[in-house]
Amino acid sequence: MSVLDWSDILLLTAMLSAAIAPFIWAEHSKTSVALATVLSLLLVSFVQFAESILGGYAMSHSWVVDFLGIKPSIMADPAESYRMVTAAWLHADWLHVLFNILVVALVGVPLEQRLGSRRWMMVYFLGFIGGNIAWIISHPESSIPAIGASGAAFGILGAYMACWPEDKIEFPLLFLIRAWPVWLIVFVRLGLEVLQIYELQSATAGDSNVAHMAHFGGFFLAYLLARPLARGAPSPLDEVSGASGMGRSMAMREQATSRMGSLEEDPWTLSGKPLHGAAARILSRLREEGDELETRRAWLEELSENAICPICDGEIVAEMNGEVCRLRCTLSGSHLNWP
Structure with missing residues (x-):
């Protein structure tokens, strides 16, 4: 769309407010940035969902997706660079957003305790920027908008894998919710990605609207840069902690107290x-x-x-x-x- 009317501007303002308000509150109250990110993604999705209901179409078919999503064919234009950030706050449906916030909450919070809030936010940005770049490079002619925080979610996994792979995190995996080591969570998640790409390439699966290359891009960029970024973080690199959940929180609290x-x-x-x-x-x-x-x-x-x-x-x-x-x-x- 070329011209925004007042209702479009109002919607974009509501989405922007929903996106940044949790971070302002987190900074003011000194609470978890990872949880602020979860709330930010949820609030934007609620606004996106409300707009789609009023418009009578699916979330993925909104003009907002076309206006803010990554479209590789036009990303060489500097005027479109804002999409590198805005696309990470939009989602195609509730299953899409719920998967991402599951990773951000369950994996992101303990990683933030390890890294500290500022370094964690840098990892998050590396994840979705890496995912966007990978998608643009792998689909340079595509004009279909790509959206979602999946690259950022995989970036969180990549950073955790690079720095503290032996940590155990409560996570739903292999049909069980229990404490799994980070390396196993990563192995299963990346394994599923490889399997899905293989099925697509071998034509044993139908068409997919999942940006698998963005997942890999987010994971590997964060993985490669996480260790230099983590130097000076609250937790030493490769520190082995058998604690999980509340146990890790107590351990981190004791470390902070010291x-x-x-x-x-x-x-x-x-x-x-x-x-x-x-x-x-x-x-x-x-x-x-x-x-x-x-x-x-x-x-x-x-x-x-x-x-x-x-x-x-x-x-x-x-x-x-x-x-x-x-x-x-x-x-x-x-x-x-x-x-």
Whole structure:
């Protein structure tokens, strides 16, 4: 379509709002980016579904798919590059979106605990960008729009396989829901992809609208770049953890607790500018109650509102590094990074 009317713009605005709102909330509340991604995909799908119901056609036949999906034949035009991102938030039907959010939730959340939120988001982007590139290269003349977060989902699998293949994750596999090692989940999922491609090539299966090459592209790009990306992540590469589900969460929490830092010496006293009044009382409560991640974060956030940088007298903020909260000077991290 060449011209958007007001109703089209309203729909696109609703989809954009649905896509980004969960990430804004996750950043504000310091919650899981993987779960924010699940909610983002679901909300966009609800908007897409509502539009298709009102229009009287299937989700995959909406003008939005044609407008925002990957169309290899036109992707050489820089003006169409927005499709590289927008296509990853659209889906053909509910089965399509549910498969992807299953992987993002069950595999993505423990991977985020390993990588940290920022690195996880980079892996997610690598996945769907790799998937899109693979689809464009393998189908350069196609004008049929390709959509979905499957490349990103396979990218999550690829990154996990590259960095922590022995981790066990609760996942529905081989007709059972139990904790499986990541390498086995990957082996089965990639094996099914190879089998489906073989059936298509040998004409033993009917036509398919599944972009299998996008799955491989997302998986292998994330697999190749995950280890360099994971350097400096909360979890060491190749660390073996037999825990799964709640057990892994507890293990990651214990690891974060061990990195909280000592409260015995504070930078204000060391700089000859001891805190007074409300700030001193907050610091005292912090030392008394700050042995848990949540309580320490709460008191550090309150302290940031009542104290200033001991070096430059500038504003300080409480920032999260993984699950650990620290105070930092807004002018220079070298002034204050405590505890």
